[in-house]
Amino acid sequence: MSSHATQSIDGTARTDEVLRLENVTKRFGGVVAVDDLSFSVREEEILGFIGPNGAGKSTTFNCVSGAFPPTDGAIYYRDEDVTGVPQYALVEKGLARTYQTFRPLEDRSVLENVSLSMVPNELFSFDEFRTTVEDRAREICQQVGLSEHMHQTPDELPHAGLLRLEVGRAIGTEPDLLLVDEPFAGLTPEEVERTAALFRSLREDGMTLIVIDHNMHGLLDLVDRVVVISFGEKIAEGSPEEIRNDPTVQEAYLGGEL
Numbered sequence: 001m002s003s004h005a006t007q008s009i010d011g012t013a014r015t016d017e018v019l020r021l022e023n024v025t026k027r028f029g030g031v032v033a034v035d036d037l038s039f040s041v042r043e044e045e046i047l048g049f050i051g052p053n054g055a056g057k058s059t060t061f062n063c064v065s066g067a068f069p070p071t072d073g074a075i076y077y078r079d080e081d082v083t084g085v086p087q088y089a090l091v092e093k094g095l096a097r098t099y100q101t102f103r104p105l106e107d108r109s110v111l112e113n114v115s116l117s118m119v120p121n122e123l124f125s126f127d128e129f130r131t132t133v134e135d136r137a138r139e140i141c142q143q144v145g146l147s148e149h150m151h152q153t154p155d156e157l158p159h160a161g162l163l164r165l166e167v168g169r170a171i172g173t174e175p176d177l178l179l180v181d182e183p184f185a186g187l188t189p190e191e192v193e194r195t196a197a198l199f200r201s202l203r204e205d206g207m208t209l210i211v212i213d214h215n216m217h218g219l220l221d222l223v224d225r226v227v228v229i230s231f232g233e234k235i236a237e238g239s240p241e242e243i244r245n246d247p248t249v250q251e252a253y254l255g256g257e258l
């Protein structure tokens, strides 16, 4: 068995892996964006997933989150083979993601944006149901630090607020596993620290996270473990300290900030 198996009280094997990629490859015509990639993520872990520009990080996220299937290999979510399962079905199973380019509903308030991530528009129009959903959406707005902005529209939010809204909309789907794509881009160091604190609080509530970012300082301070890819292949895996000092990783970044 390739997963991290432990024995439960009744003696049966159980795994603490939330996600496992086995030999995942994704080709676009002649381009091999992800090349025979295997790694796993454990329960309530914050995993950093890094690599130079064009290394294949977003493509991996797209395969895992069901945007498109891998060309080869398999993806397991809580030991269930979910290879090629579409995004909406993965969201129902508890897997959500955020995007580098935010996609809020521009004509809706922050509160409505979060509410509508929880239920479809048609259900949201029923008054009774709407109250329950809005109560939960208010909690989420508070959790992500948007309680002062609930009645504003997205265009009234600063960049850091839009990121918080993106995270809030993902939390609205009640995920167990959250994939976060470049959350620190465009944030000040203080905002990076506040965003990292938000991710830590989500983990304390039982969530598992995989975070992509080019801000090495912010990312390595946040995560428990790191997987590094270059040209679609895994080149290193280890603790933040091991990754900081890994010559292969430093070479891949050609002297970039590590």
Ligand SMILES: Nc1ncnc2c1ncn2[C@@H]1O[C@H](COP(=O)(O)OP(=O)(O)OP(=O)(O)O)[C@@H](O)[C@H]1O
Binding pocket: 028, 031, 032, 033, 051, 052, 053, 054, 055, 056, 057, 058, 059, 060
């Ligand atoms: N839809 C697509 N069609 C063709 N090629 C693609 C497609 N998506 C990604 N690629 C190619 O796959 C490779 C990996 O791209 P990807 O966006 O996954 O890298 P990345 O590590 O996320 O990069 P960045 O850090 O710049 O966001 C690149 O060579 C890219 O041009």
